[in-house]
Amino acid sequence: MDNIEREIAIKESDRFQALFQYASMGILVANGKGVIVMVNNFLLKQFGYFDPLELQGKKIETLIPARYHQRHVGHRSEYEINPRPRSMGLGFDLYGLKKDGTEIPVEISLSNFISNDEHFTIAFISDISKRKEIENAVLSQKEQLASINSKIEGLNNELEEKVELRTNQLQQTLQQLQESKDELSKALSKEKELSDLKSRFVSMASHEFRTPLSTILSSASLVAKYTQTDEQAKRDKHIMRIKSSVSNLTDLLNEFLSIGKIEDGKVMAHMVEFNIKELLQSICNELQVIAKPRQKIVLTHAGDTLITLDPSLLRNVLINLLSNAIKFSPEGGFISVASTTKNKSISLCIKDTGMGISAEDQEHLFERFFRGKNATNIQGTGLGLHIVSKYIELMNGQINFESELEKGTEFIVTFKQDKIVKA
Numbered sequence: 001m002d003n004i005e006r007e008i009a010i011k012e013s014d015r016f017q018a019l020f021q022y023a024s025m026g027i028l029v030a031n032g033k034g035v036i037v038m039v040n041n042f043l044l045k046q047f048g049y050f051d052p053l054e055l056q057g058k059k060i061e062t063l064i065p066a067r068y069h070q071r072h073v074g075h076r077s078e079y080e081i082n083p084r085p086r087s088m089g090l091g092f093d094l095y096g097l098k099k100d101g102t103e104i105p106v107e108i109s110l111s112n113f114i115s116n117d118e119h120f121t122i123a124f125i126s127d128i129s130k131r132k133e134i135e136n137a138v139l140s141q142k143e144q145l146a147s148i149n150s151k152i153e154g155l156n157n158e159l160e161e162k163v164e165l166r167t168n169q170l171q172q173t174l175q176q177l178q179e180s181k182d183e184l185s186k187a188l189s190k191e192k193e194l195s196d197l198k199s200r201f202v203s204m205a206s207h208e209f210r211t212p213l214s215t216i217l218s219s220a221s222l223v224a225k226y227t228q229t230d231e232q233a234k235r236d237k238h239i240m241r242i243k244s245s246v247s248n249l250t251d252l253l254n255e256f257l258s259i260g261k262i263e264d265g266k267v268m269a270h271m272v273e274f275n276i277k278e279l280l281q282s283i284c285n286e287l288q289v290i291a292k293p294r295q296k297i298v299l300t301h302a303g304d305t306l307i308t309l310d311p312s313l314l315r316n317v318l319i320n321l322l323s324n325a326i327k328f329s330p331e332g333g334f335i336s337v338a339s340t341t342k343n344k345s346i347s348l349c350i351k352d353t354g355m356g357i358s359a360e361d362q363e364h365l366f367e368r369f370f371r372g373k374n375a376t377n378i379q380g381t382g383l384g385l386h387i388v389s390k391y392i393e394l395m396n397g398q399i400n401f402e403s404e405l406e407k408g409t410e411f412i413v414t415f416k417q418d419k420i421v422k423a
Helices: 002-021 041-047 066-081 129-176 181-208 210-225 229-263 276-288 311-327 384-394
Strands: 026-031 036-039 086-088 094-097 103-115 118-127 272-275 296-302 306-309 334-342 345-351 397-404 408-416
Touching (some): 041 094, 129 210, 306 311, 311 384
Antiparallel strands (some): 026 036, 272 306, 334 345, 345 408, 397 408
């Protein structure tokens, strides 16, 4: 019977040793006097030791920086009086001391047990250096973002002061030009419109510029951390994110420039003859590449193929409408592009199965800087459809749409021509 019990005891001891030695965290056992009794291999590696005999028989304070020794002895004495499982160091940072004298941030959980009437404490120790490094990097990025936000707020305040100054000048002009009431009324109306546009612009810019700027900042910070040759793939990933964000900012600025040119009368329609089906096919092929997963763009054409319009302006119109269909449709969505030439008329229809537009938002859809309430989390300036409507107007066309929330949207663009040439 004694042999059986001895074998069971040996097996239990082997199991304990396996669990103890192969655990993926540092484990230390100390007696009631704070003397180290046992350490596992993981802890030895954590603290730069090679032999457990280097630590066994030594005080726990061997693994703690000297400046914390006195405080730790007091905490240890308190724990011996009232031992219980708990986390150590709540509310402040803990550090361990490696054999070579370097310090590492750690997390420690304590437990206790009694063997042969003697109290023992078990400490489970985790090296959190990587986590601290990430936390410090995140904190640094937050500080940099706070600085950027502060600059944006400063620009906003400066813009507010300029608007206030302009308003005061208009009020003075109103007092001096009592006889020009009609002209002053128009000026004040224009000023209100500019103020509204300013508010929309600041709101849009602070949102749309912050996202790519934050991406550029975080990616640039992370690229600096990948210094090894075998980390090129990681560097390439963040470089592509930076390029994409710069491209987005470039698109935003191009839209602002387009609005300025249109309003200054610098954009003119240059009518030439071209193949509408070939143009549509080229655009669909180009945008299919950037479509969401399983989104399918289907093109159909009926009637003659040679038309006379401005192909550059029409291309911009179609790219904007088709890009919106991709952006506001779900993965796997169906997008239809249909063109028809009949009876001196050209009709272009772009239809999606996306989120749709509410009846309230439909009234303002072509206004500058307007964005639907259900599209605030999707990138955009609110200028695209306004520019589209102006381009269509320059080509003597019309744009209409039909939409219902969660059922999709269809844009219909029509042009009248004196002559449609057969292919």
